[in-house]
Amino acid sequence: MRCVGVVLAAGGSTRFGGDKLLTNFRGRPLVWWPAEALREADLETYIVVNRREVAEAAGPLAGVIYNPWWRGGLSTSVKAAVAALYDKPCIVWMLGDMPCVSPYTVRRVTEACRSGLAVPVYRGARGNPVASARDVYGLALGLAGDVGLRALLGAVPVAYVEVEDPGVVIDVDTPEDxxxxxxxxCPGPSPAP
Known part of the structure; x- marks a missing residue:
C-alpha cells in the first residue's frame, strides 16, 4: 500500500529555548533530516506546520498542512493531517526533531502497516516513525491534548517492527541533546548537496 509521510513539526520548542526545527544540524535545518528520510523512502511528504519557514526548511518537495490550533498539543497536528489526508491508505508519522531515522526503517514500518499501527522497536524500546492505516483515522480524530497515536496502542492492532536503527529512539529536546x-x-538520511 502506498503511504504518505507527515512530519509533525508544529510544536513550540519550549524545552529547547528557541526554534529548534530551524536550528542547524550538520549543515541543514533540524527539520530537513526527518523530511529527507521520508523522501528517500519514496513517500510523498507533508509537513504539518503553522509557519511557512519551517516547511521551506524541510525541503523542496514538502507540502504544508497548516495547524492553527498547535498550542492545543500534538493531537491537533495529528487531526489536521488526518483530515487533509483521509483518502490516503496509510500515513507514516515522523517527528520533526528526530534527525537520525534511516529511510530503510521508514520503508520497513510502511511495509508492516496493513491495518492499525506499525511501530518500530529498537532493543526493546518503542520508537518513531509510526505508520497508521486508514482504519485508525476515525480514532485519531478523537484524540485530544498533547498525545499522538501511541494513545491508541491497545485499542487497535499493532505490528511491532524490530529494527537495528537507534535513530528511532533519538530525539532533540534541548540544545544539549x-x-x-x-x-x-547518525544512521539517518544522507546529507545530499
Missing part, C-alpha cells in the same frame, strides 16, 4: 548528537554517528 543537539550537542551530544553532533558528535555521534
Amino acid at each position: 543537539l550537542e551530544k548528537l553532533a558528535s555521534k554517528t
